[in-house]
Amino acid sequence: MADSYDLIVLGSGPGGYVAAIRASQLGLKTAIVERELLGGICLNWGCIPTKALLRTSEIYHYMGHADAYGLTVEKPGFDLSKIVQRSRKVAGQLNQGVKGLMKKHKITVVEGFGTLTGKGKLSVEKDGKKTDLEAKNIIVATGARARELPFAKADGKRIWTYRHAMTPEEMPTKLLVIGSGAIGVEFASFYSDMGAEVTIVEMLPRILPVEDEEVSAFMEKALTKQGMKILTGAGVEKLDATAKGVTAVIKTKDGKAETAEFSHAIVAVGIAPNTENIGLETLGVKTDRGHIINDGYGRTNVDGILAIGDVAGAPWLAHKAMHEAVICVEKLAGGNPHAFDKGNIPGCTYSRPQVASVGLTEAKAKEAGHKVKVGKFPFIGNGKAIALGEPEGFIKTVFDDATGELLGAHMVGAEVTELIQGYGIARTLETTEAELMETTFPHPTLSEMMHESVLTAYGRPLHI
Structure with missing residues (x-):
């Protein structure tokens, strides 16, 4: 006899495990199915371990430029195996953290490869053994994998x-x-x-x-x-x-x-969605170039089958998956959340310099028919940026000329991945230029450039 649940989540990446946690908080008996490691690609092979590597290279870069800060470092070097070991240790710590969260919220973890076998039915196979599960709702959160070039298969060596x-x-x-x-x-x-x-x-x-x-x-x-x-x-x-x-x-x-x-x-x-061999065809779940088609609440064309995260299409971001997960679960639990809005999902690139953005680019805003006001403020005009030794970069804001709506924000420079959420909040609150101008930004901080960028859009900059 199949084990019965209110909700089964197939895949334990950021979207999957967050969906399971929120479901448990709302009183749903929940199971999560994972074929590999809890936390999915993001925690184990993506977002987190890459940031550990990038932190290492950032420090190594500063070591090579210590003289600019009045410091002396002789012959900086590195041990590649220790760099990788640190990155894997960070990933492992977070994987254990997800295990702890599953236990805390009394979520049943089922290890193995899950396949949809019918409406509300899922079969999980591991080491030749099968476990049958059933639930009123099943969320597919199987994520995606790296897309390979057909003429250049990865060999792991070269x-x-x-x-x-x-x-x-x-x-x-x-x-x-x-x-x-x-x-x-x-x-x-x-x-x-x-x-x-x-x-x-x-x-x-x-x-x-x-x-x-x-x-x-x-x-x-x-x-x-x-x-x-x-x-x-x-x-x-x-x-x-x-x-x-x-x-x-x-x-x-x-x-x-x-x-x-x-x-x-x-x-x-790019990436390819993990939709093969999980039984979507059996139930007639619609896909577009492999990605599962859903609405603003994660619902597919098949009642009781939902999809979130990378498997449901762009943007392929962990924080998109987590936000989508909460909306999806709250809706199926009888709540009334706002439908998922991709336009308020920030994008970040953790390179040197960093890049971050939210909303429409200037070109996309114009294509959408907006008459725009644009403000841009350079890092060189900010005291904190100069003190950090990071004077390269800028912050750009795009507003609708008629309404003052913040259409988009775009940043490049040191720590902008930490700054962008200020504009993310502003867009969620439907803030106009007036509220942003009247907000006090602390000094000395990089965030002051956000204020100055807004002021510049309206001809009121104070520091350029």
Whole structure:
């Protein structure tokens, strides 16, 4: 006889485990099914361990520039195995934390590969044994995986996905990064700061293509100044791994095919949803290019089957999945939450310099028919940025000219991933320029630039 629950969550990434916790808080008897590690990709192989690596490279960068702060550091070096060990330890600590949360909230954890076998029915297989579960509602939160190039399968030695790039056995000397989204740029930043010669290849006309054009342009200049080679409007047509390195054929924007040698290559060309072999076809759940189609409450076209997180489409961000999870569960539990709004989900890239944004870019705002007011304030005009030795970057705000609505905010520079939530709150509260102007920002902080950017949009800057 099948074990019965009010809710079963398939997948324990940020979306899945948050959905399970919120369901338990609302009094639902809940089970969560996981085939690998609690916490999913984010905690174990994504968001968290990569930030541990980037923290290491950030400190290493500062060690190499200690003299600028009046300090002396002789011959800085590193132990690659210890760097990886620290990153894995951080991931392991958080994995244990999720286990503790499941126990605290009395959520049943079922290990194995889950498959939908019928309406409200799920079969979980592990080591040849099957466990049958049933529930009124099932949330699919199976996430996504790295997309591979058909002609360049990752071998873990010379051609890497993000997983391989997080646990390198040797430091690349000359690294090719294919793709310049957040994942590609973050790994390019890490390995460049650790001493590798880095080349980024991007098929689109600019790096970080989802960001505001001014941010992309600034980042290309900043990364080039750091020593990276950036090829936009270019594509890798062939990639061959050898015992000693990687040979790449790169078609540049002028149409020429060039051959180049690298020690390693990272493929960061997007993700593929984990929707295969989980029984979606059996129930007739609709998908679009593999991603499950849902509404603003996680509901699919099949009653009782919901989907959240990466498996349900862009933006492929952990915090999007968590927010979507809470809305989904509160709705199915009889609540009345606001429908999920992708426009208020911040995006962050933890490179050096950092990039963060929320809402519409200037170009997208104009495409949507808005007449805009735009303000931009440079880091060089901020006392805290100068004191930190981080005077490069800017904050840009985009407002609707007629209503004062904050349409979008875009940042590049030190610690902007910590600043962006201020604008996220402003958009959620439907704040206009008036409230932002009247808000007191503490001094000296980087956040003052947020205020100045707003003031600049309306011709009232105080420090430029």
